[in-house]
Amino acid sequence: MQANTVADTIMEVRDVSVYYGEKRAVTNINMDIERHSVTAFIGPSGCGKSTLLRSMNRMNDLVPSCRVTGSIVIDGIDVINHEQMNMEGLRQVVGMVFQRANPFFKSIYENIAFAPRFHGIKGKQELDELVERSLRKAALWDEVKDRLRESALSLSGGQQQRLCIARAIAMEPTILLLDEPASALDPISTMKIEELVLELKEEYTIVIVTHNLHQAARISDKTAFFLMGELVEMNDTAKMFTSPENEKTEAYISGRFG
Numbered sequence: 001m002q003a004n005t006v007a008d009t010i011m012e013v014r015d016v017s018v019y020y021g022e023k024r025a026v027t028n029i030n031m032d033i034e035r036h037s038v039t040a041f042i043g044p045s046g047c048g049k050s051t052l053l054r055s056m057n058r059m060n061d062l063v064p065s066c067r068v069t070g071s072i073v074i075d076g077i078d079v080i081n082h083e084q085m086n087m088e089g090l091r092q093v094v095g096m097v098f099q100r101a102n103p104f105f106k107s108i109y110e111n112i113a114f115a116p117r118f119h120g121i122k123g124k125q126e127l128d129e130l131v132e133r134s135l136r137k138a139a140l141w142d143e144v145k146d147r148l149r150e151s152a153l154s155l156s157g158g159q160q161q162r163l164c165i166a167r168a169i170a171m172e173p174t175i176l177l178l179d180e181p182a183s184a185l186d187p188i189s190t191m192k193i194e195e196l197v198l199e200l201k202e203e204y205t206i207v208i209v210t211h212n213l214h215q216a217a218r219i220s221d222k223t224a225f226f227l228m229g230e231l232v233e234m235n236d237t238a239k240m241f242t243s244p245e246n247e248k249t250e251a252y253i254s255g256r257f258g
């Protein structure tokens, strides 16, 4: 049994604290993320969910005052303390999609093909196949297959967000970090993103920040509840939303604060 548990853990977060200058935003987090699972981060605004998420592919490095201590081991590599971390490679393996869809000012096709071409995939047929495969996986192909040369900005907000997911998928990541990907979307687009997340976990490991507790309950296997930079409880989602172990979790999910 023990061997199985170890094999199924894709990411080990150990004693992770994150500082912005002198201020500590995330305190001493420990958690394991299971392969092919969806883990939801919940908690009130400012409790450090996005900060921890961004540590997982070192996006925090872009903030000069930010410092991360502890370790995050992904498939055996400590991405925080690795001396010569290839950031591009890391962000390829650990893809990220943000709250606001941010497609390139390019065609739908180019949004997907641009980075793979830059990384050496030059053949038209190979790129065409990659674009189709990525758009299919992001459940967008049928909606855009006849307009691939149109601007990505001509898509709706929900379609743009699925395009951003397709763009991340095209890099063949193993982990997808989703930072409130549906918070700016209407209910139908939100539902499509949720359905997509459930499909994608067959192939990828997903960590999602969400303010929507119903969404966390619908789509995640594990839920982590944060409060003021600390991880209060991480548990199976079904247990978390029916009989949480910590009274603060119970208060939060029953709407008594936050």
Ligand SMILES: Nc1ncnc2c1ncn2[C@@H]1O[C@H](COP(=O)(O)OP(=O)(O)OP(=O)(O)O)[C@@H](O)[C@H]1O
Pocket (backbone or CB within 6 Å): 020, 025, 043, 044, 045, 046, 047, 048, 049, 050, 051, 052, 063
């Ligand atoms: N670039 C930054 N510079 C300085 N402080 C920051 C920066 N980004 C976040 N913080 C601070 O770190 C703390 C955690 O913020 P973070 O965005 O991680 O929380 P969150 O739980 O994701 O919030 P929300 O749900 O509102 O997105 C907050 O106090 C925030 O003000």
